[in-house]
Amino acid sequence: MAEYATPTTEQEFAGNFAQLKPLMSNSEALLESSRCLFCFDAPCIKACPSGIDIPLFIRQINSGNATGAARTIYEANYFGNACGKVCPTEVLCEGSCVYTATGAKPIEIGRLQSHATRQVMDQGKHLFQPGAATGFRVAVIGAGPAGISCACELRKLGHEVDVFEARSQPSGLTLYGVAPYKITNEETLAEMAYLEAQFGFQVHYNHAISTRPDLEKLEKEYSAIFLGIGLGHTSALGLPGEERENCVGAVEFIEQLRIRQEQTAVGRKVIVLGGGNTAMDAASESARLGAERVVLAYRRGKEEMGAYEFEYDLAKGVGVQGLFNVAPLEIVGNGKVEGVKFVRTATLNGQVQTVPGSEFVEACDMVIKATGQAKQTSFLGLIPELQVDGKGRIVFNPNTGQTTNPRYFAAGDAANGGAEVVNAAADGKAAAHGIHGFLTKS
């Protein structure tokens, strides 16, 4: 452990958080794109939630048509650059590459994708323009992957779009929630600026829509409203001592990291609670911030973790230690966190049961809770006729994004309960078509 020294400068931070999928040089892209077999009905396309025609864009790169490649990518996914870097390609496109069946390395689709999109961004090549004005106005709440994708597609279809974003920057979790070794702020914002310049939608920053009067104003001024609001803060665990200093939510911790970077405080010994991908990120990030010891505590066995295997491998790779079959009982300490009291667990018939008398305290000076995000149910309750399912997710038509209130559409984490950037981007775009159908047919 202690593989990483605590970063004190921007350069040290960049070193500790070096990109996992760095941009390719032209030579790398030529070599890698040469390997693609151009499969028929390619498995990689099917594995991509946004359905990018991957063999086509790879061949376009190989034939010296990076601009055409970028167009192929962006026509399917407006977060083409970001997705190339942040997608779990290991389980999506690259995971389905037929090369894996030969024992050969799959094509590095993600990096090729970012390579092509980065070129058009750097060269300022505009590939799209807004469609002929239809006279309809649509409000998009949330400038995350779902909202921005929906806005781009709506503009392409000729509708006027206003995006309302509570924060000061666009891109949602891509900027505030993704581990910094997956994508840099600069890259995320560059793609947002690139899209905005082409499609000309308005983003109103620091403009939260949170009250009934806010919504009424939108309902009055816009023909349709898209909800790309994502999820809320880290859910409370309901444990004693959770309020102690240095017991933080993973979402909030990662957000701090993305904003403050090397100035983010981390404990010397960190315990991360949870077994999902966010827990893996938080653990990896703690280690890269210079924590001496990072323990990932999960209440079930290693195999049952929700995180992708490669994400756990990534965390292990930077020295994170796993502590399995333990349930937290209490955050102990005197004002500040001093440890977590666990009880050992066993899984019986799929049910997690605690083992009586097996309590112990694992010392630490920071606890990061990566145990899920709260749903924004109270806000959603302000929208008339809007149904929310038992898990707090917006009920919607998966083909059109339409909710039970016909003027409201939804996509992204608020609708699917929390998935990848690529899912939000694909579904946001699909919802734009749903809105288009609703506006033009009614």
Place this chain on the structure above:
Amino acid sequence: MPDLSINFAGIKSPNPFWLASAPPTNSGYQVMKAFDAGWGGAVWKTLGVPVVNVSSRYGSVNYRDKRMMGFNNIELISDRPLADNLREIEEVKKRFPNHAVIASLMVQSRQEWHDIVRDVENAGSDGIELNFGCPHGMCERGMGSAVGQEPEVLQTIVEWVMEVARIPVIVKLTPNISDITEPAMAARRGGANAISLINTIQSIVGVDLDLFAPYPIVDGKGSNGGYCGPAVKPIALNMVKNCAQHPDVRLPISGIGGIETWRDAVEHILLGASSVQVCTAAMHYGFGIIREMTSGLEQYMSEKGFRTIDDMVGRALPNVKHWEDLNLKYKVTAHINPDKCIGCQLCYTACEDGAHQAIQLNAGTRIPEIIDENCVGCNLCSLVCPVEQCITMERRDDGTQHQTWKERTEADDIPVTFNDERAGGLHHWVPEPAAALGKERQKTLPGKARQYQEVAE
């Protein structure tokens, strides 16, 4: 241990690998370095009337990530003083008496030929190669391929050379001709001791899309050059075979064209070459590739039980037939090994769009299935399959019947009208044309695009 040494028309060399007359043999420095690395011989870059060169001189055909699959040049013969070249030939021979040094020559008049032949003999050359192949620059001046394309002129010049030559004379032929055996026979009539082929093919390797000029570009302009490299091997092999099979040629052949590894060399030898010449590969990878070539050749000869190069020369020739002599009763069909198939379905599209619609896809699996009754055994699927030995061609006839087109012609059993029942295509099932419409479009649309299309429709 197999013996790699050869005696090619009287020219002895420790192995059959010679550097072809080209930039790698431009100087004594290079030739000595090459011999030191293991090359058996070198054909010195063509000596002749003074020339002036341009820059740039080389063009390349790159395929995907592979560079110089094809290569061309607009360089002319040696632009160094004759005296320097002769002095260096002499020095090389002094240090490498057992290696072959062959002087390539190109001049015009009878007197010039006589003079230069004597010069290179005096310098110690083991042989002479007459450059009747250069397809750019020199041919416009009445030399190079201009000679190679006129058998009578070629014969006359060979005769001039033979009047004075006391060392073996090789005639290097141009492929820029419809029948390579014509100049080969002319060389024999003129008294030449051997032929070498092929020289480069007149070519334009590409056009700069911004400058609208062919490669290589000289101050915004270009010219046709001479094509060589791996891409020309198939043309060279066919021409070597044509000369080797022709009853009136009967001269030792030095095979040239696309030789980069021992395998390429063996192919040339099996089709009748008894020495091989290499240039582009040496220009691409350096003289060091000779180690791979000699070791591969030696290994092959050991495994096949060949003691000498002569044991191998022309061994494939009896199996190179005219189409009309091939067995029409021999039948193979494709077989897919499901354990090796990786599901790329390249065979499916190749057969569907490029061949005979004999492969189908089945729901629930990515492993395609051969439709036996439609498979004509064309081999395309096994060629596009990226996995070794995944698609194999299995023999379907019982081996008892043998019939050739020639035999059928002689028996007057050939289709003569468009709808003759004896024609092959009449018996092959093909889908109705309208069945093609929309078939692949749906499949190839990305997932979400398909979804929008469904919403739209």
